[in-house]
Amino acid sequence: MYSEKVMDHFMNPRNVGELENANAIGQVGNPTCGDIMKIYLDIKDDVIEDVKFKTFGCGAAIATSSMATEMIKGKTVEEALQLTNKAVMNALDGLPPIKVHCSVLAEQAVKAALSDYYTRQGIDPLPIVGEIKEDVH
Numbered sequence: 001m002y003s004e005k006v007m008d009h010f011m012n013p014r015n016v017g018e019l020e021n022a023n024a025i026g027q028v029g030n031p032t033c034g035d036i037m038k039i040y041l042d043i044k045d046d047v048i049e050d051v052k053f054k055t056f057g058c059g060a061a062i063a064t065s066s067m068a069t070e071m072i073k074g075k076t077v078e079e080a081l082q083l084t085n086k087a088v089m090n091a092l093d094g095l096p097p098i099k100v101h102c103s104v105l106a107e108q109a110v111k112a113a114l115s116d117y118y119t120r121q122g123i124d125p126l127p128i129v130g131e132i133k134e135d136v137h
């Protein structure tokens, strides 16, 4: 069902944990499966110097978070914004169709963190795709 790369990133996820000095944090969740992904970024001079993640979710969610963090580490904010779930899936040699949404969660978590970065810089944030907001009315 899963490629060797997916299994590797699931069994030995890269960049797991939190960053105490993170200057951008993004969290997204999928309402259907209930999985949650949180990404911490340490950005200096527009370059992602460090990144960590915490994912409460399925194996594919963990593997896609791990791969996504590897793909944006050392990149500029602009470059990281180009990350797509398709690129993450390709880097993992594919995912079963039923698990594609897990890679979407990874893309959304990265974008939510980058949006948080822009907000903290006083720049209009990007729309956070997929952010789950509770109705407070």
Ligand code: FES
Residues within 6 Å of the ligand: 030, 033, 034, 035, 057, 058, 059, 060, 061, 099, 101, 102, 105
């Ligand atoms: Fe929902 Fe994987 S099953 S993120």
